[in-house]
Amino acid sequence: MIAFLEGKLVVKNPTRIVLDVHGVGYEVLIPLSSCDPLPAPGQTCRILTYHHVREDAHILFGFVTEAERELFVRLLAVNGVGPKLALSALSSLSVRDFKRAVLERDVKRLSSISGVGKKTAERLVVELSDKFGEGEAAEALAGETGKPVSRNARDAMMALIALGYKQMDAAKMVGRVPAEEATTVEEIVRRALTG
Helix, strand or coil, X not given: CCCEEXXXXXXXXXXXXXXXXXXXEEEEECCHHHHCCCCCCCCEEEEEEEEEECCCCEEEEEECCHHHHHHHHHHHCXXXXXXXHHHHHXXXXXXXXXXXXXXXXXXXXXXXXXXXXXXXXXXXXXXXXXXXXXXXXXXXXXXXXXXXXXXXXXXXXXHHXXXXXXXXXXXXXXXXXXXXXXXXXXXXHHHHHHC
């Protein structure tokens, strides 16, 4: 498995790059979200990769962040989702927005991805909603500001899950508690249960 490539960026297109790694040009397909962070052609860069092997081809997919690559691999595990559709999903929605749509069971939003119909969107929700850890869910369901979730908020969410709440419900409950009003895990849990 090729985990990453580092070399001179020769070609940079919105969905495809070519990296010169010690005289070998590697073609790497990328989501739109990975294009902007890359440097201009002629400069050195490093890109995380996923090596997809088929009977008739070996294809490299590239990502700027580990979160993008992890989501890509998770999408490939969904029945009926191939690399092209997984790349389209990452090009259409950020990792956070995609996870949020899955956790909120937002079939309409997932159907807005090119190549994803209602049935595929429903399959994504069913097969992926339980695959995200508590921390990932808390990050995805954080307020619209996108601020990182505090350790106390994450611990409070885990406590609510231990009490029997579903991951998505626990994240929403904790998300409604204003950060400035609750400083301890116990306070956050109490306010989440009463608010």
